Each structure stands twice: as C-alpha cells, then as structure tokens.
Amino acid sequence: MSTFSFRVTHTDGAARRGVLTTAHGVVETPAFMPVGTQGAVKGVTHRDLESLGAEILLSNTYHLYLRPGDDLIARRGGLHRFIGWSRPILTDSGGYQVFSLAARRTIDESGAHFRSHLDGSAHLLTPEKATDIQSQLGSDVAMVLDECMAYPAERDVARTSMERTLRWARRARDRFLTLQGASGSARSSAADGVLVTNPCQAQFGIVQGSIFPELREESARRTVDIGFEAYAIGGLSVGEPIDVMHEIVGRTARCLPPDRPRYLMGTGTPDDLIEAVARGVDMFDCVLPTRNARNGQLFTSEGRINIKNAQYAEDDRPPDPACDCYTCRNFSRSYLRHLFLAGEMNAATLNTLHNLSFYLDTLRRIREAIAFGQFESFRVEYVRRRQ
Amino acid sequence: MSTFSFRVTHTDGAARRGVLTTAHGVVETPAFMPVGTQGAVKGVTHRDLESLGAEILLSNTYHLYLRPGDDLIARRGGLHRFIGWSRPILTDSGGYQVFSLAARRTIDESGAHFRSHLDGSAHLLTPEKATDIQSQLGSDVAMVLDECMAYPAERDVARTSMERTLRWARRARDRFLTLQGASGSARSSAADGVLVTNPCQAQFGIVQGSIFPELREESARRTVDIGFEAYAIGGLSVGEPIDVMHEIVGRTARCLPPDRPRYLMGTGTPDDLIEAVARGVDMFDCVLPTRNARNGQLFTSEGRINIKNAQYAEDDRPPDPACDCYTCRNFSRSYLRHLFLAGEMNAATLNTLHNLSFYLDTLRRIREAIAFGQFESFRVEYVRRRQ
Numbered sequence: 092m093s094t095f096s097f098r099v100t101h102t103d104g105a106a107r108r109g110v111l112t113t114a115h116g117v118v119e120t121p122a123f124m125p126v127g128t129q130g131a132v133k134g135v136t137h138r139d140l141e142s143l144g145a146e147i148l149l150s151n152t153y154h155l156y157l158r159p160g161d162d163l164i165a166r167r168g169g170l171h172r173f174i175g176w177s178r179p180i181l182t183d184s185g186g187y188q189v190f191s192l193a194a195r196r197t198i199d200e201s202g203a204h205f206r207s208h209l210d211g212s213a214h215l216l217t218p219e220k221a222t223d224i225q226s227q228l229g230s231d232v233a234m235v236l237d238e239c240m241a242y243p244a245e246r247d248v249a250r251t252s253m254e255r256t257l258r259w260a261r262r263a264r265d266r267f268l269t270l271q272g273a274s275g276s277a278r279s280s281a282a283d284g285v286l287v288t289n290p291c292q293a294q295f296g297i298v299q300g301s302i303f304p305e306l307r308e309e310s311a312r313r314t315v316d317i318g319f320e321a322y323a324i325g326g327l328s329v330g331e332p333i334d335v336m337h338e339i340v341g342r343t344a345r346c347l348p349p350d351r352p353r354y355l356m357g358t359g360t361p362d363d364l365i366e367a368v369a370r371g372v373d374m375f376d377c378v379l380p381t382r383n384a385r386n387g388q389l390f391t392s393e394g395r396i397n398i399k400n401a402q403y404a405e406d407d408r409p410p411d412p413a414c415d416c417y418t419c420r421n422f423s424r425s426y427l428r429h430l431f432l433a434g435e436m437n438a439a440t441l442n443t444l445h446n447l448s449f450y451l452d453t454l455r456r457i458r459e460a461i462a463f464g465q466f467e468s469f470r471v472e473y474v475r476r477r478q
Numbered sequence: 479m480s481t482f483s484f485r486v487t488h489t490d491g492a493a494r495r496g497v498l499t500t501a502h503g504v505v506e507t508p509a510f511m512p513v514g515t516q517g518a519v520k521g522v523t524h525r526d527l528e529s530l531g532a533e534i535l536l537s538n539t540y541h542l543y544l545r546p547g548d549d550l551i552a553r554r555g556g557l558h559r560f561i562g563w564s565r566p567i568l569t570d571s572g573g574y575q576v577f578s579l580a581a582r583r584t585i586d587e588s589g590a591h592f593r594s595h596l597d598g599s600a601h602l603l604t605p606e607k608a609t610d611i612q613s614q615l616g617s618d619v620a621m622v623l624d625e626c627m628a629y630p631a632e633r634d635v636a637r638t639s640m641e642r643t644l645r646w647a648r649r650a651r652d653r654f655l656t657l658q659g660a661s662g663s664a665r666s667s668a669a670d671g672v673l674v675t676n677p678c679q680a681q682f683g684i685v686q687g688s689i690f691p692e693l694r695e696e697s698a699r700r701t702v703d704i705g706f707e708a709y710a711i712g713g714l715s716v717g718e719p720i721d722v723m724h725e726i727v728g729r730t731a732r733c734l735p736p737d738r739p740r741y742l743m744g745t746g747t748p749d750d751l752i753e754a755v756a757r758g759v760d761m762f763d764c765v766l767p768t769r770n771a772r773n774g775q776l777f778t779s780e781g782r783i784n785i786k787n788a789q790y791a792e793d794d795r796p797p798d799p800a801c802d803c804y805t806c807r808n809f810s811r812s813y814l815r816h817l818f819l820a821g822e823m824n825a826a827t828l829n830t831l832h833n834l835s836f837y838l839d840t841l842r843r844i845r846e847a848i849a850f851g852q853f854e855s856f857r858v859e860y861v862r863r864r865q
Contacts, residue, residue: 129816129817129820129822130813130816130817131817131822131824132824133822133823133824134823134824134827135824136804136824136827136828137808138804154820158816158819158820159791159812159816159819163791163792163812166792167792167794167810167812173810173812173813173816174813175808175809175810175813404546404550405550405553405554407554417523417525421524421525421562422562423554423560423562425546425550425554425560426517426560426561426562429516429517429545429546429560430516430517430518432545432546433516433541433545435516435518435520436520436521436823436826436827437519437520437521437522437523439823440521440523440827441523
C-alpha cells in the first residue's frame with residue numbers, strides 16, 4: 092500500500108546520505124524543508140522553490156485547519172492539489188502553533204483546548220483529531236501530536252510530559268492505522284467522515300524528554316516500540332544551550348532505527364544543520380531562512396549580514412559573492428538595501444530566494460561531501476571559513 | 479549620438495504597429511509599460527517580467543529622487559545597473575507624484591515647491607531639475623516636467639496652465655540639450671555636477687490642454703515646434719468621462735508627427751488601451767494591473783473578478799480559463815482566494831503575474847491584429863466577448 096520508503100546510500104561517520112521515496116516523488120537526504128505555513132512559502136512561488144531544488148515542503152496543520160479548513164482542502168482533493176505543489180509535503184501536527192499562537196490554551200489528557208488566534212472560536216486538538224486533519228490534507232508525512240514543553244523543565248515534569256506524549260502517540264498511531272485501513276485500495280474514502288486524500292501517507296513519531304539523556308533514550312525506545320514509518324526529535328531549539336542541543340541530538344539519533352529517516356524539528360542555523368547531520372539526522376525544517384530574509388538578514392558564506400545597515404548603501408557587491416542564486420547573480424547589496432528601506436515586497440522575495448538557496452545549497456554540499464567520504468573535512472572547512 | 483529611433487511597420491486605420499529602438503533594446507509597439515515605482519514592480523521579479531514579455535519598464539522619478547536619491551543611483555552607473563534591469567526604462571518627470579503625494583506643494587513659474595512625504599524635507603522641482611535627475615538616472619526615455627491640472631478646469635485656467643507647461647517644456651529641452659551636448663561621446667560626464675549616465679537618452683514632450691480640443695491642438699503644435707524625440711498625451715484619466723477621453727486622445731494624436739511614437743500617460747483599462755490604439759497611440763503605462771492585483775481584482779477575458787468574493791471559495795477553475803500564464807496554469811480561484819484572505823504575499827505575486835500577463839498578452843494580440851489588418855474586427859470581438 093504505502094510507497095513510503097527510505098534507503099541510506101552512503102554513510103560517513105554518523106552522517107548519512109539517503110533517498111526518501113513518497114507517493115509524490117523522492118527526496119534526497121539530508122534534506123531541508125522550506126516552511127509554507129499557509130500553503131505557500133512567503134515571498135516565493137512554487138516554481139522558484141522548484142528551481143532552487145526544494146524537494147519537500149513543510150506546511151502547518153494549525154493554520155490550514157483554521158483557514159481555509161481541512162474539509163475544504165479535502166474536497167479539493169487534498170493539499171497538493173489545492174496549493175498546486177506536486178512534490179512531497181510534510182505537515183506538522185498543529186501542536187506547536189497551539190502552544191505558541193493560540194489563545195487560552197489548556198492541556199489535559201484528551202488533548203489541547205484552545206481558541207483560534209483568528210476569530211476566538213473554541214477548538215480541541217486531540218491526537219486523533221490531528222491525525223484526521225492531516226489525513227484530509229493528504230500530506231506525504233504526517234506528524235503525531237506531542238506535548239511541547241517549555242525550557243527549562245524539571246526532570247519529573249519532563250517525564251510526566253514525555254509519558255503523555257507517548258500515550259498520545261499510541262492514540263495517534265491507532266487512529267492513523269484505522270484511517271489507512273479504511274481507505275483500502277481506493278484513492279480516498281470516508282472513515283467517520285474523514286477523507287483520506289493520500290493513502291500513501293506516512294506517520295512519524297516524535298521523541299521528547301527535554302534535555303535529559305535517559306528520558307530521551309526511553310522516549311526513543313518506547314516510540315519506536317509503537318512503530319512509525321520514521322521518527323522525529325522534538326522539543327529542541329527552545330532555548331537550551333547549543334552544545335546541549337547537539338549532545339541530545341546525538342544521543343537520541345543513536346537510539347533511532349538506522350534504516351529510518353531522522354527528522355530534527357524546527358532547527359536551525361546552517362551550523363546547527365551541519366552538527367546535526369554529523370550526528371545522524373536526515374531531515375530539517377526551519378523558518379530562519381525565510382523569516383530572517385523578510386527582516387533583512389541574509390545568510391552568506393562569510394556569515395550573516397543585515398542588509399538595512401548603512402554600510403551597504405553604496406555596496407555594489409552581491410549579498411554573497413560565492414553564491415550563484417538569482418539574487419546574487421543580478422542584484423547588489425545597495426539595491427537590496429534600497430528595496431528593504433522602501434518597504435518593497437521584492438526585498439522579501441529576493442532575500443528569501445537567496446537565503447533558501449543558501450540553505451538548500453549547503454545541504455547539497457553536505458550530501459556530496461558524505462558521498463565522497465569528505466563530510467568531516469567539509470564540516471571543519473565550513474566552520475573555519477566563517478570565523 | 480542618439481540610438482533612439484521609431485519605425486512604423488504596419489498601419490490599420492489610425493492604429494499603428496511599430497518598433498521603438500533604444501540603447502537598451504527594442505520595444506514593439508503598441509506597448510504597455512509595467513510600473514516599477516521605486517525600481518521594482520511590486521510583487522514580481524525582473525525575470526518574471528522578462529518571461530511575461532515586458533520590454534520596457536516605467537519608473538518614478540519622484541520616488542527615486544527622494545530615496546535612494548539620483549546621486550547615489552548615478553554613482554552606481556545609472557538606474558539600469560542599479561536595479562539590474564537591462565531592457566529599456568522610461569522615467570516620468572516626478573510632477574505627477576508631487577501633485578498627488580507630496581505635502582504643502584505650491585506651484586510658481588520656477589517649478590513645484592513641495593515637502594517630501596517621507597521626511598518632510600523641502601524641495602523644489604523645476605523643469606531643469608527634473609531633467610537633471612532623469613539624466614542621472616539614465617533612463618532611455620525622460621519626460622519633461624508638466625503642470626498636472628485637476629479635472630474639471632475652466633478653459634482660461636486650462637490655457638494658462640498649458641502655456642506654463644509649454645514654457646517649462648522649452649526650459650526642459652534646453653537643459654536636456656545642454657546635458658547631452660556636454661556628455662560628448664563619453665559614456666558619462668559631468669555638466670554642472672550632473673552625471674549623464676545614458677548619453678542615448680531621449681526626451682518626450684507632453685501635450686496638455688484638459689478636455690478642450692483647440693487647446694490640445696495648440697499644445698500639440700507648439701510642443702512639436704520645440705522639438706522632442708517623441709510626444710506624450712498627459713492630463714487624461716483624471717476623472718473626465720471615458721468618451722471625452724477617447725475623443726481628446728483621437729484629436730490630439732492626429733496633431734502629432736506620424737513618424738514619432740505617441741504615449742498616452744497613466745491609462746488605463748484594457749478597453750481604454752484598445753480605444754487609444756484605434757486612435758493612433760503607441761505606448762501606455764498604468765498601475766491598474768499591478769495595484770488591482772494587490773487588492774484581489776483580476777482582469778480576465780470574461781471581465782474582472784474580485785478573488786476575495788465568497789463565490790470563489792471552492793471554485794477549482796483558474797482565474798481565467800483562456801489564459802496561459804503561470805498563475806492560471808497552476809492555481810485555482812479557491813487557492814488564490816485563500817492566499818488573499820490569509821494575507822500571504824504570494825497572493826499579490828500570483829495576481830500580479832496574471833494581470834500583467836493579461837495586459838501584455840492583450841497588447842501582443844493588438845499588434846498581431848494590426849499586422850494582419852484585422853484590428854477593427856479584433857476590437858469589435860474584444861468588446862463583444864466581455865458583454
């Protein structure tokens with residue numbers, strides 16, 4: 092039934108290069124997923140993303156559930172058809188946005204009660220509901236609903252939360268299997284009124300446990316016991332020190348099955364990505380390249396630059412002389428600064444094109460380095476050039 | 479010296495097809511110029527414009543003068559190099575924006591005194607200054623500073639204003655010839671501190687005279703007597719009835735030299751363009767396709783649609799089934815409505831791509847119809863299909 096598969100093609104230390112196959116095409120890993128919150132990556136068109144080499148998009152369940160609604164999207168045939176993106180899509184569970192955006196949220200064993208940030212309407216997001224919504228969206232990868240903990244957390248609070256996340260994962264998996272079973276061999280079918288728009292959807296479990304290695308290890312083991320197509324590392328990049336994050340990523344990744352992709356959620360800077368790849372991570376998403384672009388911050392091979400700074404007013408160089416993207420081939424820092432200060436939308440577009448190009452190109456170089464057994468020297472050289 | 483030239487290749491009634499040649503390439507006429515106010519067309523990249531077939535951009539002198547400043551742009555080598563657009567550019571004189579945007583403006587014989595809408599700083603825009611700024615910008619076509627009159631205007635007020643516009647035109651032309659003469663055969667040189675960044679720049683005179691045919695005819699005759707590379711019809715699309723505009727356009731165009739392009743400023747709807755072409759106009763600019771796109775209004779072969787209307791919530795058709803643009807080939811009204819309501823920048827981008835495609839394609843079809851001697855039947859069919 093499921094066409095979801097993953098194959099490691101090269102290893103170099105703990106770093107892996109691989110190919111993820113979904114019903115909507117393949118994704119070379121390690122992969123970076125641009126974030127298209129509401130079914131579009133802000134400032135760039137799908138064709139721009141394709142020409143940048145983006146092979147998979149992340150979209151946010153919370154936003155799409157509230158507007159335009161997963162029912163409407165299911166009636167359109169699912170998210171791919173609705174947004175006109177034919178390559179793979181991963182959807183999150185909606186949990187993170189409930190925690191960060193929604194009003195008056197309360198969590199109990201059933202799920203997360205909250206009010207919409209758009210109109211104040213009351214909603215309940217349960218593990219089953221998050222699964223149903225994503226089933227209607229028909230993403231290639233759905234995520235289980237997990238409890239997102241604040242940092243820092245006491246060990247017993249972290250354990251209690253981890254245990255709840257495990258119970259939710261069990262419920263989400265049961266619901267997922269019911270929906271997929273009901274979908275049979277038909278392209279879509281109704282199960283309790285839920286339209287399964289992608290019978291080949293995979294579901295990833297999420298490892299929690301804050302910064303406590305033994306909780307992470309237990310969470311990993313028990314999540315794997317439930318059994319998902321693959322596993323994510325959640326609850327990091329929430330304020331903990333960078334070296335703690337790297338340490339936890341490394342210890343958690345080692346506890347996950349080597350034949351399944353590992354997805355580090357919501358991370359991070361290019362340096363973070365390289366460090367996580369070095370510890371065996373295969374997939375990433377982050378708003379940094381897109382959000383920072385809209386704020387005028389550009390990632391370059393020589394570090395970050397803030398294009399609004401006066402020093403760029405008459406700087407005729409491209410943002411990154413080492414970059415081959417549309418923005419760097421055609422536009423100067425001087426022009427980009429002008430567009431930013433003038434409040435032109437094109438500033439966001441050109442900056443986003445560059446930052447995404449920088450991220451996707453970095454991943455491309457990572458994959459190449461792994462294939463040639465040169466990842467460690469790539470990593471050392473990368474860090475050196477930016478110091 | 480000047481490589482500026484114009485050749486009529488076909489006529490069909492009063493309608494003409496031709497080729498405008500500038501130092502930055504050729505423009506097939508009748509031509510529509512997308513408006514890139516601050517050196518960028520809002521929401522679309524230069525490469526998008528090129529792939530849509532835009533052959534010439536309009537940019538606003540008022541905005542560029544205030545920010546980032548024509549001195550800075552001249553130091554970059556001129557507007558083409560600064561904004562990374564290698565095809566022809568026409569700049570307006572800045573007068574219209576002074577009248578519509580600036581604060582505390584007063585007009586006297588010297589020019590227009592005003593305060594910047596950005597920082598309140600005081601400025602004086604004279605015919606000479608408008609010429610100097612555009613010389614520094616180095617556009618392929620510069621416009622003379624004219625007095626923009628409100629509608630309606632009494633005949634004697636219109637005459638007084640027209641006379642002033644003629645005196646200003648003389649001053650602008652004198653200044654232009656001085657600058658071009660001083661530029662010699664070098665790529666650029668200083669004249670009173672003005673950098674002539676495009677020695678092949680042409681300058682267009684502007685016919686005024688409100689809605690009074692005899693004033694228009696006199697303005698045309700006396701503007702032609704001063705002698706410019708070509709002539710524009712200004713002061714229309716300012717609130718006068720449509721049929722009056724068409725009548726004035728027709729009477730004015732007949733008074734202009736047949737071997738020079740005729741530019742109708744700031745107009746208009748696709749229907750307006752067709753009617754003006756029928757009366758001998760060759761060039762157009764208008765913010766309608768771009769501004770309306772950002773407000774959710776799409777021009778289609780079946781009339782305009784407002785994408786935010788509830789009726790499009792589950793409409794899987796493209797905006798215009800007869801259109802071949804990127805937006806119409808890939809996206810539904812339902813998705814475009816979602817993007818618009820969600821406040822996504824991509825709504826502006828996709829709508830703008832479509833509207834500009836619609837305008838540029840309409841002009842392409844006009845040119846074809848003229849070449850085949852079928853313009854009148856094209857015009858009749860165009861009007862019929864939209865009723």
